[in-house]
Amino acid sequence: MADDDQFGERLGTLLRNELSDVYPEPGMTDRLRTRSRRNLMVRAGAIAPVAVAAAVGLVVALGAAGTETSGVNDDPRMVSVGYVRTQVTDALDRSTDYIVLAHSTWADNGRMDEWTEPATGRRRIDLYVNGSLASSATETPEAGGGARWFQIDYQNRTWTDDHRSAAELRVPVDSFQDFPAADPMSIREAVANGSLEVMGRETVDGHDTVRLRLKLTADVNRLPVAMELWVDAVTYLPYREKISKSGRFNEGTESVVFSWLKRSPENQKVFDLAAPAGFRDHTGGK
Amino acid sequence: MEFLRGMREDPAFEAFVERCSTPLLRTAYLLTGDRGHAEDLLQVALLRTARRWRTAREAPEIYVRKVLLNLSRDRIRRLMRRPREKPLDSVPDTVGTIGPHDHQVAERRAVVEALARLPIRQRQVIVLRYFEDLTVEQTADLLKMSSGTVKSYTSRGLGRLRELLTDNDNNRIARTHHG
Known part of the structure; x- marks a missing residue:
């Protein structure tokens, strides 16, 4: 251990030297004040469009994209923003009937498949790098409020099996949560709280959809986030989602296509992930 | 709003931020491996500390470090789920003479x-x-x-x-x- 300590102390010295010229940008307290105000504005701003729409009885015609008109709600094709918001959030409240597969792609050929089972809270994530499956992970809620996180790293041929306690999971998540993720509850949150526009009917890959546009202000590096959502014109369940971010970090567009799978034993097998033969246990850095 | 009130009423928080931001940023940098995420993590941790200042003021260094450590764990897990951005200032391996x-x-x-x-x-x-x-x-x-x-x-x-x-x-x- 003495040798370990000597090695560790040497590392510490090198790290301190390497970071000796790293300082926060000046005016930290001012930036915290600004950020705190911005958080309040996001919350207030998300509520305002709903209130305005309700107050004036704003009605949007579902015609071609970008041809919204105001009018009276006596045409079956004419629905208010509030009506669409309610239909989508209600539909997503029923997502416990399904396993949701979100197929995400990025501009740089990145790809991720994420299955969620809202009824049980189970998730599986397959991440592809340069077209090859790089990792698979499942998150399984456990009794007592904790969760098991099992991950296979195909590139390094290792697997890890971690557990997080309820207390660890209760720690408030960081501001990354402001990004609408590709799971039903995150989309519901975005639709319920974002500034919503109904753009019109649109046929996507043969699906009759209603196209929605949401504006959010995620509080990560002050990035504006624009989100477009195509919901099924009959069920109001999301069919396609497109998120655009701009700024110094994470600039780009993420496109997601959803499949709503029946909760059958066959479809639930996707959550049964096991370590492939010959892979090494890397739990805790073994 | 609580944060803004807290800052006006207790200059101790402002003094704490001035005193601890640099070491905390360096720790956040080592935990995340990314300067931009470290800055963001530090701000989120300080905001959380501000919101709980009545509790945290007794031992703010410990409180903010606990927040920072928890945030870094969640942040890294989330980063692992998404492709990492490429650094803009990567330096090519073209060193001539090495002293x-x-x-x-x-x-x-x-x-x-x-x-x-x-x-x-x-x-x-x-x-x-x-x-x-x-x-x-x-x-x-x-x-x-x-x-x-x-x-x-x-x-x-x-x-x-x-x-x-x-x-x-x-x-x-x-x-x-x-x-």
Whole structure:
């Protein structure tokens, strides 16, 4: 251990030297004040469009994209923003009937498949790098409020099996949560709280959809986030989602296509992930 | 709003931010391996501390570090789910003459890069023990784990760092101290 300590102390010295010229940008307290105000504005701003729409009885015609008109709600094709918001959030409240597969792609050929089972809270994530499956992970809620996180790293041929306690999971998540993720509850949150526009009917890959546009202000590096959502014109369940971010970090567009799978034993097998033969246990850095 | 009120009423918070931002940013940098995320993590941790200032003011250094450690763990998990952005200022490997100073710089950078490749728990333990010079007991308290677990993560983390640094031809530290 003495040798370990000597090695560790040497590392510490090198790290301190390497970071000796790293300082926060000046005016930290001012930036915290600004950020705190911005958080309040996001919350207030998300509520305002709903209130305005309700107050004036704003009605949007579902015609071609970008041809919204105001009018009276006596045409079956004419629905208010509030009506669409309610239909989508209600539909997503029923997502416990399904396993949701979100197929995400990025501009740089990145790809991720994420299955969620809202009824049980189970998730599986397959991440592809340069077209090859790089990792698979499942998150399984456990009794007592904790969760098991099992991950296979195909590139390094290792697997890890971690557990997080309820207390660890209760720690408030960081501001990354402001990004609408590709799971039903995150989309519901975005639709319920974002500034919503109904753009019109649109046929996507043969699906009759209603196209929605949401504006959010995620509080990560002050990035504006624009989100477009195509919901099924009959069920109001999301069919396609497109998120655009701009700024110094994470600039780009993420496109997601959803499949709503029946909760059958066959479809639930996707959550049964096991370590492939010959892979090494890397739990805790073994 | 509570934060804004807190800042007007208690200048101790502002003094705390001025005093601790630099060491906290450096710790956040080592935990995340990314300057932009470190800045963001620090701001989120300070805002959370501000919102709980009545509780945190008794021992704000401990409170904010606990927040920072928890946030870093969640942040890294989320980053693992998404492709990492490429650094804008990557330097090409075209060094001509290598002097003693270049070796020192390369050695320090190799340590930072090796640290970023450790699993998050090992990374947290190594940073707290040897960058922040905390005792095993202080580290255990911050990470809510036993002293034995801290020692185990320390041993594994140092062992892995030795492997990674030995693989690096530009680095002599692992060979020098590996006994």
